Amino acid sequence: MADAIKQDEVNRAVWAACDTFRGVVSPDVYKDYVLTLLFLKYISDVWQDHYDAYQKQYGDAPELIAELMRSERFVLPEGASFYALFDRRHEPGNGERIDKALHAIEDANIGKLRDVFQDISFNSNKLGEEKQKNDLLRHLLEDFAKPELNMRPSRIGNLDVIGNAYEFLIKNFASDAGRKAGEFYTPPEVSELMAEIMDMVEGEEACDPACGSGSLLMKCGRRVQAKYGSKKYALYGQESIGSTWALAKMNMFLHGEDNHRIEWGDTIRNPKLLDSEDALKHFDVVVANPPFSLDKWGHDIAEHDRFGRFRRGLPPRTKGDYAFILHMVETMKPKTGRMAVVVPHGVLFRGSSEGKIRQKLVEENLLDAVIGLPEKLFYGTGIPAAILVLRKAKVDENVLFIDASRDFKPGKNQNQITVEGEGNYKDKILAAYRARTSIPKYAHLATPRELADNDYNLNIPRYVDTLEETAEIDLVTVRAERLRLRAELAELEAKMDNYLEELGF
Numbered sequence: 398m399a400d401a402i403k404q405d406e407v408n409r410a411v412w413a414a415c416d417t418f419r420g421v422v423s424p425d426v427y428k429d430y431v432l433t434l435l436f437l438k439y440i441s442d443v444w445q446d447h448y449d450a451y452q453k454q455y456g457d458a459p460e461l462i463a464e465l466m467r468s469e470r471f472v473l474p475e476g477a478s479f480y481a482l483f484d485r486r487h488e489p490g491n492g493e494r495i496d497k498a499l500h501a502i503e504d505a506n507i508g509k510l511r512d513v514f515q516d517i518s519f520n521s522n523k524l525g526e527e528k529q530k531n532d533l534l535r536h537l538l539e540d541f542a543k544p545e546l547n548m549r550p551s552r553i554g555n556l557d558v559i560g561n562a563y564e565f566l567i568k569n570f571a572s573d574a575g576r577k578a579g580e581f582y583t584p585p586e587v588s589e590l591m592a593e594i595m596d597m598v599e600g601e602e603a604c605d606p607a608c609g610s611g612s613l614l615m616k617c618g619r620r621v622q623a624k625y626g627s628k629k630y631a632l633y634g635q636e637s638i639g640s641t642w643a644l645a646k647m648n649m650f651l652h653g654e655d656n657h658r659i660e661w662g663d664t665i666r667n668p669k670l671l672d673s674e675d676a677l678k679h680f681d682v683v684v685a686n687p688p689f690s691l692d693k694w695g696h697d698i699a700e701h702d703r704f705g706r707f708r709r710g711l712p713p714r715t716k717g718d719y720a721f722i723l724h725m726v727e728t729m730k731p732k733t734g735r736m737a738v739v740v741p742h743g744v745l746f747r748g749s750s751e752g753k754i755r756q757k758l759v760e761e762n763l764l765d766a767v768i769g770l771p772e773k774l775f776y777g778t779g780i781p782a783a784i785l786v787l788r789k790a791k792v793d794e795n796v797l798f799i800d801a802s803r804d805f806k807p808g809k810n811q812n813q814i815t816v817e818g819e820g821n822y823k824d825k826i827l828a829a830y831r832a833r834t835s836i837p838k839y840a841h842l843a844t845p846r847e848l849a850d851n852d853y854n855l856n857i858p859r860y861v862d863t864l865e866e867t868a869e870i871d872l873v874t875v876r877a878e879r880l881r882l883r884a885e886l887a888e889l890e891a892k893m894d895n896y897l898e899e900l901g902f
Contacts, residue, residue, distance in 0.1 A: 406545045408565045414540035428570040436647045438541045439548045441479035446549035472505040483538045491534035492520030513646045516639040560652040583613045583686040591737040592616035599629045601681035606664040608634030611645035632657040635664045665695040683725045683736035691717035710754040718744045734789040745855040756853040763787045766797040769857040799840045800861040801826050
């Protein structure tokens with residue numbers, strides 16, 4: 398493999414491409430343009446690489462080459478490739494040409510890319526007036542034409558360079574996007590932790606009802622790939638924001654996750670992952686990092702929910718955390734179903750209807766573990782969060798509490814729970830979870846009686862005592878030391894008076 402590609406070089410090149418927009422367009426806007434053009438560049442490189450290989454082998458049989466290209470994983474219509482756009486970059490109308498190319502690609506691959514590009518327009522006034530827009534897009538096309546961004550399979554081999562570059566960009570955009578970041582990204586160490594706890598196996602189906610860019614969902618699938626060397630699983634998701642849904646679809650495509658179904662719509666108001674009988678589809682694994690304490694989540698229609706998701710109680714009007722939790726509970730398969738969900742700490746102890754819901758989840762023996770995470774792990778918020786693990790078939794009636802809030806490596810903007818060479822805190826959490834036993838100052842296996850005695854308050858400090866014992870204070874010794882210091886101070890003050898007297902003060 399000549400000119401072997403390096404991931405860091407690709408990452409630097411795609412991040413440098415953002416310089417075209419910086420200072421002109423905000424990151425939450427230009428991320429869609431950069432990620433979409435990276436997608437277009439990759440499929441163009443793959444298409445051209447395969448075409449050149451066939452031409453080299455069957456150069457005198459153009460009809461055979463055309464037939465072979467029709468059997469590719471996707472179709473790239475003539476004139477819609479990145480290189481066709483690049484060749485005309487100095488002409489007016491770059492935005493319009495790119496839009497036409499994307500729509501042609503969508504139409505030619507309607508089964509995989511239906512509506513993916515409908516929320517993105519390179520001809521939009523968001524990029525400025527026509528001349529500025531044309532110049533911006535010319536520079537962007539030139540950025541992606543750099544040798545470092547040659548994504549041909551003959552150059553990158555079996556490496557998941559494009560998928561990794563996509564994740565790299567998403568992570569960096571999340572870091573730049575402030576509060577909006579939570580809409581589309583879960584930090585990798587958190588999603589990896591959740592995926593390992595869920596431990597998906599061959600033949601299972603996983604779902605994320607608030608899937609964002611799909612990164613958490615794909616981590617679950619990669620567990621199967623790592624353990625079995627197989628892609629015998631299915632991924633399902635739903636996302637309410639159109640541009641983020643499109644991002645998830647492109648992300649799945651670039652990672653080769655063809656066995657997926659990602660729906661666009663509001664999971665609480667309009668769940669779209671249904672079975673043949675128009676009921677909620679059930680899954681082996683359900684994971685999510687839903688928006689924290691979402692206001693206006695759909696309280697007005699929840700009381701009459703036709704799926705019966707809120708039979709354990711109606712979440713508060715202005716806090717939708719338990720709306721997502723109850724939806725996830727209802728979509729677990731009866732025997733193999735398990736779920737992991739990221740929540741703010743208020744979910745553990747807030748009263749009223751949330752307290753009643755907590756009690757029912759515990760009494761039904763669904764709650765498996767509560768894992769407290771450090772602060773500043775999530776983009777857009779500095780508050781600490783927790784992971785709730787629930788299972789349909791538990792090994793006992795107890796609930797494991799883990800306090801991992803102090804295990805992290807401080808970062809400039811975000812803390813981390815996975816630190817190479819300095820202690821892998823993620824592995825420490827996993828070891829405690831799998832051991833399912835009490836560990837002083839770190840974990841506690843609480844019985845149903847303990848939970849009831851605490852009125853089903855799940856606040857972690859009620860169960861895991863992290864206070865360090867302090868040595869007893871010897872008051873006699875302290876008094877003697879105090880008297881010694883007073884005498885020493887008096888002696889020093891007397892010397893100072895003598896010095897001042899000598900100086901005439």
